[in-house]
Amino acid sequence: xxxxxxxxxxxxxxKFSFLMGVISVATAVACLVGAQTLLRADRVITEQxxxxxxxxxxxxxxxxxxxxxxxxxxxxxxxxxxxxGLGFNVLILPIEQSRSxxxxxxxxxxxxxxYVDKLASSKIVSVNHLLPSVSRxxxxxxxxxxxxxxxxxxxxPILHRGLKKPLLEEVAEGKIVVGYEIHxxxxxKVGDKVTFKEREFTVSALHPERGSTDDxxxxxxxxxxxxxxxxxxxxxxxxxxECGCTGDRISVIREEIAAILPGTQVVEKYSEALxxxxxxAKAKESAESSLTREKESGVALLxxxxxxxxxxxxxxxxxxxxxxxxVLIGSxxxxxxxxxxxxxxxxxxxxxxxxxxxxxxxxxxxxxxKAMLIGIAGGLAGIVLGFWFGWSLGGVxxxxxxxxxxxxxxxLTLTIAMAxxxxxxxxxxxSWLPALIAARQDxxxxxxxx
Amino acid sequence: MLLQLDSVSKTYKDAHSTVHAVxxxxxxxxxxxxxxxxxxxxxxxxxLLLIAGGxxxxxxxxxxxxxxxxxxxTPDSRAEFRAQKIxxxxxxxxxxxxxxxxxxxxxxxxxxxxxxxxxxxxxLHLTERFGLxxxxxxxxxxxxxxxxQRAAMARxxxxxxxxxxxxxPTGNLDHENAETVxxxxxxxxxxxxxxxxxxxxxxxxxxxxxxxxxxxxxxATASAVSGAE
Numbered sequence: 224x225x226x227x228x229x230x231x232x233x234x235x236x237x238k239f240s241f242l243m244g245v246i247s248v249a250t251a252v253a254c255l256v257g258a259q260t261l262l263r264a265d266r267v268i269t270e271q272x273x274x275x276x277x278x279x280x281x282x283x284x285x286x287x288x289x290x291x292x293x294x295x296x297x298x299x300x301x302x303x304x305x306x307x308g309l310g311f312n313v314l315i316l317p318i319e320q321s322r323s324x325x326x327x328x329x330x331x332x333x334x335x336x337x338y339v340d341k342l343a344s345s346k347i348v349s350v351n352h353l354l355p356s357v358s359r360x361x362x363x364x365x366x367x368x369x370x371x372x373x374x375x376x377x378x379x380p381i382l383h384r385g386l387k388k389p390l391l392e393e394v395a396e397g398k399i400v401v402g403y404e405i406h407x408x409x410x411x412k413v414g415d416k417v418t419f420k421e422r423e424f425t426v427s428a429l430h431p432e433r434g435s436t437d438d439x440x441x442x443x444x445x446x447x448x449x450x451x452x453x454x455x456x457x458x459x460x461x462x463x464x465e466c467g468c469t470g471d472r473i474s475v476i477r478e479e480i481a482a483i484l485p486g487t488q489v490v491e492k493y494s495e496a497l498x499x500x501x502x503x504a505k506a507k508e509s510a511e512s513s514l515t516r517e518k519e520s521g522v523a524l525l526x527x528x529x530x531x532x533x534x535x536x537x538x539x540x541x542x543x544x545x546x547x548x549x550v551l552i553g554s555x556x557x558x559x560x561x562x563x564x565x566x567x568x569x570x571x572x573x574x575x576x577x578x579x580x581x582x583x584x585x586x587x588x589x590x591x592x593k594a595m596l597i598g599i600a601g602g603l604a605g606i607v608l609g610f611w612f613g614w615s616l617g618g619v620x621x622x623x624x625x626x627x628x629x630x631x632x633x634x635l636t637l638t639i640a641m642a643x644x645x646x647x648x649x650x651x652x653x654s655w656l657p658a659l660i661a662a663r664q665d666x667x668x669x670x671x672x673x
Numbered sequence: 674m675l676l677q678l679d680s681v682s683k684t685y686k687d688a689h690s691t692v693h694a695v696x697x698x699x700x701x702x703x704x705x706x707x708x709x710x711x712x713x714x715x716x717x718x719x720x721l722l723l724i725a726g727g728x729x730x731x732x733x734x735x736x737x738x739x740x741x742x743x744x745x746x747t748p749d750s751r752a753e754f755r756a757q758k759i760x761x762x763x764x765x766x767x768x769x770x771x772x773x774x775x776x777x778x779x780x781x782x783x784x785x786x787x788x789x790x791x792x793x794x795x796x797l798h799l800t801e802r803f804g805l806x807x808x809x810x811x812x813x814x815x816x817x818x819x820x821x822q823r824a825a826m827a828r829x830x831x832x833x834x835x836x837x838x839x840x841x842p843t844g845n846l847d848h849e850n851a852e853t854v855x856x857x858x859x860x861x862x863x864x865x866x867x868x869x870x871x872x873x874x875x876x877x878x879x880x881x882x883x884x885x886x887x888x889x890x891x892x893a894t895a896s897a898v899s900g901a902e
Binding site for chain 1: 761771779784828829
């Protein structure tokens with residue numbers, strides 16, 4: 224017969240009282256462990272979310288960086304191709320054509336149309352396509368408006384290169400190609416008949432808006448234009464396309480053309496390739512700026528997320544800091560009352576034990592042994608319940624967190640390790656006074672009253 | 674002398690009255706002596722028994738059990754002294770309800786700091802002796818009154834006390850069971866122990882060697898009982 228056996232027998236006899244004690248301790252321990260688990264889960268989830276977010280942002284930025292890098296490489300490549308393939312375009316003008324006049328009133332000087340044939344039959348290498356043309360700002364009397372008339376015979380093939388697909392087709396005789404502003408104003412459609420300077424033409428093409436002098440230009444066959452303008456066998460310019468040279472390109476072209484056509488001058492024409500390159504440069508600049516914005520927005524997003532998580536953690540911590548002490552106090556009070564009730568229930572029994580020779584410390588031990596058993600049972604149940612509670616409420620499973628991560632910090636491990644000790648101390652403290660009261664009972668009074 | 678009470682008095686006081694439960698009582702009981710105390714209800718019999726048992730300190734007088742004054746000891750020493758020297762048997766049995774018969778019998782062993790095996794051996798022997806062998810694992814609620822009182826007797830004898838104090842041990846028993854208990858008390862005295870029995874039961878008095886009649890807390894008559902062995 225031992226104190227433990229006595230305590231166990233009494234527990235078996237008064238199961239409800241023991242169960243109430245265990246529930247009370249389990250509640251307190253569950254609150255403590257649950258709060259710690261929840262707070263730890265919050266921390267782990269925050270770390271994980273922020274790491275994931277950081278990784279997402281880094282991936283997005285890396286992708287963006289790659290895109291910008293690729294755009295840069297593409298741009299460089301495109302520039303190289305354009306410069307190599309298209310090169311840039313030049314205008315071959317009569318030497319007497321004034322540049323100021325050219326810019327103010329268009330082409331005013333002329334040169335023989337045979338120049339283009341001379342150039343085409345030469346061994347020229349710095350230009351690829353030749354387009355002779357006449358061009359003049361004229362009145363369209365039938366519609367009482369000014370237009371730029373361009374006569375073109377299409378591309379003149381450079382003989383030593385063999386036949387290539389022409390970049391620009393010739394405008395056939397009797398056909399007219401109309402710029403945007405003109406066909407818009409005159410409501411022209413392809414196939415419409417128009418009269419220009421008493422000659423009838425069929426509209427063969429309508430140009431879309433280009434935002435240049437092309438919008439107020441009409442194109443007809445070179446021969447017909449020469450006839451209208453009284454410039455038979457004369458042209459105003461030869462447009463040389465896709466000039467492909469390296470180094471100081473314009474001087475190379477000028478040198479080569481001057482050798483073939485001494486009475487001409489070469490003027491660099493603004494190249495679409497350059498425009499495209501500029502557009503791409505702008506695009507790259509925009510992508511880089513977008514990349515910077517992406518980085519900034521990523522950092523802001525990360526901060527926002529961290530702030531939100533911190534706020535949630537603080538809310539949980541605040542709640543726990545109020546709830547846990549309250550439940551602990553409530554539990555101590557409950558255990559105290561249960562132990563007191565137990566001491567009262569056992570008055571006669573303790574009186575007898577005292578009468579047959581039990582010392583007061585043995586009576587206290589009987590009570591404290593029971594308290595310890597309540598503490599152990601309640602503590603263990605509380606750990607399981609609390610961990611489950613914190614696990615569920617903290618969303619550990621739903622966030623795909625490995626439970627071992629929760630124990631990486633010492634705080635939770637320590638709490639769980641110390642919880643049974645705390646539970647035993649808690650029940651011990653709560654049971655101490657009732658045990659003392661029981662131990663100090665006067666057996667004579669008990670025996671007399673019974 | 675195993676029990677010696679010299680001029681012992683005990684008074685109970687409350688706001689309304691003062692009761693002299695025991696007044697100037699002197700009593701000696703030697704080894705092997707069986708003494709019965711009789712008297713009407715409220716005459717102080719139970720108080721005298723509690724004083725003799727080291728459970729209730731008298732207001733005046735001295736108490737010696739086996740030449741030692743239990744009231745000069747600390748409460749815990751007195752408890753240990755009780756466990757070793759005195760056995761109690763009560764009318765209400767006062768068995769611990771959640772312990773089996775065997776465990777109830779073994780309980781005083783804990784108080785006397787005996788070894789477990791020794792306690793168990795003695796307890797088993799007592800269950801045999803009191804005819805409780807087949808009831809040793811039963812809780813008191815499952816026993817008859819006679820069995821309960823026999824269990825209480827066995828418990829009182831576990832630590833082999835020198836003095837047995839019995840307060841109306843036959844009060845709740847039928848004739849047969851009462852006779853068994855009284856025979857056991859007589860046997861205890863015959864084996865060298867001292868018995869102080871408080872009772873109303875004339876049959877019980879017949880088993881005693883000496884009878885004392887208590888009246889208003891005082892010894893009215895003290896005489897040898899004719900039926901005593």
